[in-house]
Amino acid sequence: MNKKLKAIGSTKLKFVILLLFWLINNSQLSASDYLQKQYEFAAKLFDEEKYYDAITEFKRLQFFDNQKLYGYLSNKMIALSYKHGGKFNDAVKYLSKAELLAPNSDSLFAIKIEIVKINLLRKTTFRARDILEDLKKDTSFAGKENQIIYWKAWTFIFEEQWDKAAELFGILDQNHELKRLCNNTHDMSYSPQIAKILSTIIPGAGQFYTANLLSGLLSLGWVTLWTYLSAQAFLADRVFDGLMMLNFLDFRFYNGNIQNAEKFAVEHNREISDWMLNYLCNNYRGEKP
């Protein structure tokens, strides 16, 4: 009888222990389960490119995530959502929050690079370079020098300093695809300085240099005409007419010719740069902003 009682007692005890264990285990699992489900739901909205709604759901996750288990991830995802909406300042704000919650130095580095990318997209390249310089000085990121050089080269791409960008990509790999592309873009550009100097020496020459023959001829024509007419006026002692013509017409077209040559070079470079930037944005398969 005693044995039987003992057996019943130990069965009951086992049951109570099992039940308690299960309850504790189950309730904990449920809480983190719901957060996990919420994260997946928000991430799904992100994948579906519903970025505004994704932010709402990531914020909900943050609100109920008392232990900040998803602090780093949710802030990063909110930042990326803002990035895809073109809201770069908000993106940086949330990346800075993620930075504080980064679990390790690799994650921290990844966030810093994301901030660099946003600065590239919002054309604050000087800020991007400052961050890269700080990363370079930080010993905890030793071994990541190549990545830092890579992104520094991108800052020059966004400043359209194609030769400097090519040089940096060359440090990473002499045959780097981006080095080749940047060099090509640089080679296809005209120097606005040369265009200006040429047109200063011979009106229209800068336009010839930038392959705008008709405009070059017209510029040369105007300057020749007004120089001739004002010279004639001076020779005929019509000093007032001569001065007026020289000042308001001859000098105007001469200066205009220099501006015009520079403008052609700048416009041409703008077109080439835009073409290359669009190409990189849409077709380059490597790491990019």
Place this chain on the structure above:
Amino acid sequence: MKFIVLAIIYTSILGFAQSNDSTINSLYSKENILKFADYLFCEEDFLRAAEEYQKIDEKFRDDKINFKIALSFSIIGEYSKSETIFNRINSNSPLYQQSRLELLKILFLQERFDELRTLNKNEDGEGDVSIQLPIKKLLYFSFLKDQQVPEDFDTFTQPFNDNEKHEIGLLYTLRQNLSIKNPLLSSILSALVPGAGKMYVGEFSDGLFALLSVGLFSFLAYDNFNAGHNFRGWLFTGIAAGFYGGNVYGSYSAAQIHNAQIRYEYNLRLDSFIKSKNYFIPKYDFCE
């Protein structure tokens, strides 16, 4: 043993059902939606807050929730949505008076001053003083906004407290003395003496250059006619006439632009004052 297994299955079902309803786990229960919406509201994420509050079934939404939805829409500039919801707040509700005040604010912001005055007239004397006074202030302030002449100074400044009275007094005096210029007079002055109209509206250098250009080209025309250069004479006459006509025309538009500037600057001052006073609406304690 069978009992134990059954018990575990039973409790696990029970546990699951509980976890669905519990406040920790179910992020989408009514209470949690409300908590999250309140959080968004206090974070000033007003569109998200409004949408979140609206996820709660209308049957379960009390006046406070509806008020916050309407307030959120009002703050983000969705005035028509806001108006509809404020209008639905029942006259028995403790938030009724505040919602009338918020409605008046919307009318004020949309510069629907006639409606503001009608709505105010209909409710004159209703409600307690803490609401009646802000309503009166907003109404009186609206007189400074549009072209209506305010009542006499003492009556006008009467609802305002000592802190507000000084600036209100200044704004009242400024309103009475806005240096509005007459475009027609400006044009006539320039017709009589080129540039005079521009000077009258305060554009002294523009007026001077108008006088110089009309004068110079008239002189050149006169000089060329005298020297027998008829073509040049007529050319310069044409240019002088162009400058003269352009100046008469430009003096009219200069007066219009001057008046627009005066009103712009005055309105800027009005807006910054009333914003700093939160449209005379007492602060809510929703986020304290």
Place this chain on the structure above:
Amino acid sequence: MRFFLLFISLLAIQIFAQQTDWLKWEKNEISYTYKNQVSENNFSQQGISLSQLMIESLSKAYWFLISDLDGDNCPFNPSCSKFFIQAVQETNLPQGVLMFFDRFTRDINIFNREKKYPRLNKRYFYDPIELYTLDENNIRYLPPDKIITIE
């Protein structure tokens, strides 16, 4: 008109800029280039009537033969020639001529410009025709300390 729309949109952005998310937004395609660059020689006209075609052709010829070659002499935007063309389009020839002469008088006045006109892209004084059509409803006063930017 383009600038007027730009101004309105800037105003709308300013009003609601306190919080990015107070207006629902959609995905924005990432682009590496600057958007909305101002075209310097856009004289294109709406409609295809003969007179408009003539104005367009004359404007283009003027731009190609003279305006583009005599340099950037006008501190205003729109430039005097564009101001004239826009004024004629918006009103009529005689009124356009009067508006042009008034603008030209203001152009030769080198004093106090920075206290009178807002800046466009920090470079030009912004002086749109809307201010000068004599229709008070068209006048959107912009204070001189304002810088209008086109990214």
